Amino acid sequence: MGFRYRCIDCDFDACTNCGGAIPLKEEASIKFKHEGHPQHTLTLQLRSASFRCDACLSKGEDLFYQCDSCNFWMHKTCASLANTIDLPHHPKHPLVLVYSLPDNFYKYRFYCEFCNKIILKNGWLYHCANCRYFAHIKCALNAKQSSIPSDSVGASLVEEQANAFLHFPMSDAFIDPLKLLNLEKVSLDDDGAKEISHWSHDHPMILNVEQPQGNNMSNISCGDPIEVCYGCVRPLSLPYYSCKHGCSFTLHKYCAELPLTLKHQLHPDHSLDLVDTHKHKKSYRCNGCFSGGNTFAYKCETCNFYMDVNCGFLPNIIKHKSHKHPLTQVIDHNNACKACNRGSTGISFACKACNFQLDMFCAIQSPHFLTHRYCKGHEIPLMYPPVEDHPEDFYCDICEKEMHPKRPLYHCNKCKNSFHLHLIEWIILQISMRRAL
Numbered sequence: 001m002g003f004r005y006r007c008i009d010c011d012f013d014a015c016t017n018c019g020g021a022i023p024l025k026e027e028a029s030i031k032f033k034h035e036g037h038p039q040h041t042l043t044l045q046l047r048s049a050s051f052r053c054d055a056c057l058s059k060g061e062d063l064f065y066q067c068d069s070c071n072f073w074m075h076k077t078c079a080s081l082a083n084t085i086d087l088p089h090h091p092k093h094p095l096v097l098v099y100s101l102p103d104n105f106y107k108y109r110f111y112c113e114f115c116n117k118i119i120l121k122n123g124w125l126y127h128c129a130n131c132r133y134f135a136h137i138k139c140a141l142n143a144k145q146s147s148i149p150s151d152s153v154g155a156s157l158v159e160e161q162a163n164a165f166l167h168f169p170m171s172d173a174f175i176d177p178l179k180l181l182n183l184e185k186v187s188l189d190d191d192g193a194k195e196i197s198h199w200s201h202d203h204p205m206i207l208n209v210e211q212p213q214g215n216n217m218s219n220i221s222c223g224d225p226i227e228v229c230y231g232c233v234r235p236l237s238l239p240y241y242s243c244k245h246g247c248s249f250t251l252h253k254y255c256a257e258l259p260l261t262l263k264h265q266l267h268p269d270h271s272l273d274l275v276d277t278h279k280h281k282k283s284y285r286c287n288g289c290f291s292g293g294n295t296f297a298y299k300c301e302t303c304n305f306y307m308d309v310n311c312g313f314l315p316n317i318i319k320h321k322s323h324k325h326p327l328t329q330v331i332d333h334n335n336a337c338k339a340c341n342r343g344s345t346g347i348s349f350a351c352k353a354c355n356f357q358l359d360m361f362c363a364i365q366s367p368h369f370l371t372h373r374y375c376k377g378h379e380i381p382l383m384y385p386p387v388e389d390h391p392e393d394f395y396c397d398i399c400e401k402e403m404h405p406k407r408p409l410y411h412c413n414k415c416k417n418s419f420h421l422h423l424i425e426w427i428i429l430q431i432s433m434r435r436a437l
Contacts, residue, residue, distance in 0.1 A: 032065060032081060036099040036124060040069040043078065053078055055099075055124045078124070081137065086239060087144055090112065090133050092388055095126035095140060095363055102129065103421040108404055113386075116141035116354060131386040132405050141305040160246050165319045165326055169382055174364040177313045182254035196241060198256055200230070200276045200296070201249050205256070231255030231296040231310050253294070255309070262298045266331055266347070267305050272298035272312070286311055287331070288347045289360060311347060318349055320363060322384050322408060325351045327358065337362050339408045342424050362408065366421055370410050380412045380419070387411065398423045 031041040042065040050061040055078035063076040084094040101121045101289045110119045119134045128142040197207050227236045229252045241256050243249045262272045277284050283294040288311030298307045316329050327349035336343050339362035350357040369379035385406040394403040410419040
């Protein structure tokens, strides 16, 4: 017969299906009160139905409670949700079940940490108020289930592929991609031609692997001018070529060896030619960063498309701390940056599957730490939401405006100073130019 319910005193037997229905029938005869719908009583319906649950807001077939007075339906399983759950994704605090978004969070839009869809004001959710961490009911429960460790070969393969990309943010602002790309050529070994003729200059150029006597690049104060490479307009560093006849014309060794044509993924229809716009007495605006320039650039004559040499060699795919998937280089004017909420005019890095996009500054030019006179003696870290243990509002110490709590910011826990990313952009670039010397 298999498993069955049996009363020994009465010699009564019932199969597991019929025996299990007895407590359900008793439960269905009771008017049920629930904190998630306190205004009316609920009754358990002894048939399953496919409907959209007013608790978890998902559609599924299940036994359900129905309100005796209004059109409120709730899965039976949702009626017995745990008041708190622990997730490894947010290990410091448990997530607490609430039956609507607390009104102190109405000022901003918040999104589920797992599906990235909006948190509705009247929807049930698990949250940590201390860290402004929100998750839909189903997303939180599915995440708890999927957090069981596994030896998935596929997961390790994805991680291995991600490790092949450049990871951001870096310790310094990433403003010199050519230097990073050509690290082996930055070696001071004397492996280059002593003298060259370069298409961009009328005189021969000689290779410098040692700094001239009395000219120490590393000993420059804030008020001193910075000598830059004519090609990439970045601080000059060894080894470099200089004009044999004494003109103030210098090129990094790697800039002197730039390819004369370039195939670029953002302009796939035509090749780009390396030109010196200064020779043509013409300035240009880069389609990658929208900055003006008047020296080296890659140009498509047919489309009047320009790319300065730094943007031309940015990584095509990166891995960023703020997103779980790799980000691909795009030019997309329709989506705003998820970090600063500003529209992007040039190159951004995006995950199309998640509709996630960062502009160039927020993606690669914001360093891990920032030094600022407001926090003397220590650095200010770049923090990504959720910021743990900070239930108070954030206010920028430069513009004095309230900051969105779910966007990246520079925040010092010690001094309680906070800064918008875009308001300190010029500070970051100045520091990085000095460090590049």
